Amino acid sequence: MIVIxxxxxxxxxxxKAIARHGVSCTVIDAASKPGGQYWRFRDLVQGYKSQxxxxxxxxxxxxxxxxxxxxxxxxxxxxxxxxxxxxxxxxGIEKSLKCQTLILTTGAYDRSIPxxxxxxxxxxxxxxxxxxxxxxxxxxxxxxxxxxxxPFLLPVAVGLAEAGAEVVGVxxxxxxxxxxxxxxxxxxxxxxxxxxxxxxxxxxxxxxPMKFGKVVTEFSGSTAFVxxxxxxxxIKRSSDEIQCDVVASGWGxxxxxxxxxxxxCKEIVSVDGTVIFSVDRNQQSTVGNIFIAGEAxxxxxxxxxxxxxxxxxxASINKRIPFTLRFHRARKQLFARAxxxxxxxxxxxxxxxxxKTLICRCEEVSCSQVLSSVVELKAExxxxxxxxxxxxxxLCQGRVCSRNxxxxxxxxxxxxxxxxxxxxxxxxxxxxxxxxGSLADGIGEK
Amino acid sequence: MTRRISFSFNxxxxxxxxxxxxxxxxxxxxxxxxxxxxxxxxxxxxxxxIGICFDCVxxxxxxxxxRSCLIxxxxxxxxxxxx
Ligand code: FES
Numbered sequence: 126m127i128v129i130x131x132x133x134x135x136x137x138x139x140x141k142a143i144a145r146h147g148v149s150c151t152v153i154d155a156a157s158k159p160g161g162q163y164w165r166f167r168d169l170v171q172g173y174k175s176q177x178x179x180x181x182x183x184x185x186x187x188x189x190x191x192x193x194x195x196x197x198x199x200x201x202x203x204x205x206x207x208x209x210x211x212x213x214x215x216x217g218i219e220k221s222l223k224c225q226t227l228i229l230t231t232g233a234y235d236r237s238i239p240x241x242x243x244x245x246x247x248x249x250x251x252x253x254x255x256x257x258x259x260x261x262x263x264x265x266x267x268x269x270x271x272x273x274x275x276p277f278l279l280p281v282a283v284g285l286a287e288a289g290a291e292v293v294g295v296x297x298x299x300x301x302x303x304x305x306x307x308x309x310x311x312x313x314x315x316x317x318x319x320x321x322x323x324x325x326x327x328x329x330x331x332x333x334p335m336k337f338g339k340v341v342t343e344f345s346g347s348t349a350f351v352x353x354x355x356x357x358x359x360i361k362r363s364s365d366e367i368q369c370d371v372v373a374s375g376w377g378x379x380x381x382x383x384x385x386x387x388x389x390c391k392e393i394v395s396v397d398g399t400v401i402f403s404v405d406r407n408q409q410s411t412v413g414n415i416f417i418a419g420e421a422x423x424x425x426x427x428x429x430x431x432x433x434x435x436x437x438x439x440a441s442i443n444k445r446i447p448f449t450l451r452f453h454r455a456r457k458q459l460f461a462r463a464x465x466x467x468x469x470x471x472x473x474x475x476x477x478x479x480x481k482t483l484i485c486r487c488e489e490v491s492c493s494q495v496l497s498s499v500v501e502l503k504a505e506x507x508x509x510x511x512x513x514x515x516x517x518x519x520l521c522q523g524r525v526c527s528r529n530x531x532x533x534x535x536x537x538x539x540x541x542x543x544x545x546x547x548x549x550x551x552x553x554x555x556x557x558x559x560x561x562g563s564l565a566d567g568i569g570e571k
Numbered sequence: 572m573t574r575r576i577s578f579s580f581n582x583x584x585x586x587x588x589x590x591x592x593x594x595x596x597x598x599x600x601x602x603x604x605x606x607x608x609x610x611x612x613x614x615x616x617x618x619x620x621i622g623i624c625f626d627c628v629x630x631x632x633x634x635x636x637x638r639s640c641l642i643x644x645x646x647x648x649x650x651x652x653x654x
Contacts, residue, residue, distance in 0.1 A: 237618075244613065246604060246615065250620065253619055253621070256620040257598065257617070260592075260595070261591045261599075486624065487626075489609070520636065524624070
């Protein structure tokens with residue numbers, strides 16, 4: 126039996142590839158609707174090329190070879206003698222699923238960077254604004270500032286403006302000229318250029334102010350303070366004060382590694398400090414019959430996720446991988462590396478913070494508390510600091526803050542963050558926090 | 572026409588469209604505070620929108636720590652802010 130965790134582009138592509146060869150598989154996903162974070166639609170299809178999602182949705186619904194388990198949160202997994210057991214909660218009921226072959230496509234979520242006021246209502250990730258709009262038909266605010274870095278800011282801005290919000294500005298930290306550093310990646314991915322053009326035209330048509338080299342570095346709840354920053358994100362000078370009720374700030378993505386980490390799949394640190402899984406040319410992880418595809422093997426967007434998912438699906442049933450697929454993967458990986466070059470997240474943001482800025486939102490740990498754990502309590506690493514301050518120990522298990530805590534501590538000590546530390550903060554004992562009652566039941570069963 | 576679903580939040584009646592999350596339906600009705608934080612008593616609402624950050628947790632029908640950005644509204648649900 127083959128189980129695919131995740132119903133985003135990578136998971137759906139894997140399922141389709143497997144089913145096409147007459148082999149059965151099961152797709153299990155936390156959301157109630159398929160599509161993952163990339164493909165969320167309420168009714169009308171909108172956005173660039175999003176209609177292709179429907180082919181995959183139809184397959185999921187109508188192909189008898191594919192079993193689809195939705196609204197099911199996998200919270201832990203074990204592996205004995207090549208048999209993987211996935212424990213999941215569905216509508217409060219604990220269930221489990223066994224398989225010989227597992228394909229993980231657990232995706233990614235927005236990376237957040239703290240700034241004074243980022244905990245205030247109205248401050249959120251672009252992903253939240255997008256999910257509310259596309260998934261629930263709700264426009265998050267009247268006047269919205271979009272800030273951070275990366276191409277994802279554009280569709281969010283366009284979507285919100287088309288839905289009637291006033292987008293007061295898209296503040297992109299980096300200059301588009303950085304793309305000139307990646308001529309080969311661009312030459313091999315001409316369609317990406319057209320995608321960019323599509324959004325550029327829309328932004329112009331909707332009269333959305335597009336600002337490069339500026340970002341929101343403080344938010345009062347009703348005013349966004351915009352600064353001009355250098356490529357390391359250090360503030361060069363404060364520039365504008367803009368009235369808005371929402372600041373959607375996002376700095377690329379963090380892959381969700383929890384499940385593969387629990388199962389012992391090897392992780393590596395990519396050039397920009399993002400922790401990802403190590404996979405071979407068949408998308409196979411270092412552990413037995415576990416394949417991994419999509420963002421968890423490197424942030425690359427939905428095109429790459431679709432190709433990786435298809436390769437993982439084919440490899441999982443020992444089918445030959447066509448050369449064209451491998452070629453397209455290489456092409457898209459070139460583009461993924463160009464994304465890192467074009468939209469880097471330097472350490473300058475650490476100087477945006479003031480003593481009271483919250484670093485850990487859950488446990489309400491401030492910047493000065495984190496710093497004093499290093500200076501006064503002599504915490505040597507983020508682990509010790511977290512024990513002193515409880516940063517990263519709240520309900521989200523450090524998903525939002527743990528990378529930032531490590532980078533602040535390393536910054537204070539003037540050293541780089543060690544790879545071992547990056548890997549340790551990317552893992553957690555449970556893939557999803559669940560109520561203690563369910564946890565106790567799970568242990569009792571064994 | 573999508574079906575309207577009625578529920579309560581801190582004892583007051585609200586409604587939303589079938590399929591909407593609790594956080595989305597409340598936000599759409601103008602609610603900008605889902606809870607107050609434990610230590611500082613600061614207001615919080617939706618932040619990540621996809622079940623990662625736990626800023627949006629509420630008590631739903633007496634079950635605490637439910638992520639309101641993920642859970643869909645259901646007829647008659649009693650939703651209460653928690654600290
Ligand atoms: S808003 Fe982050 S978990 Fe709901």
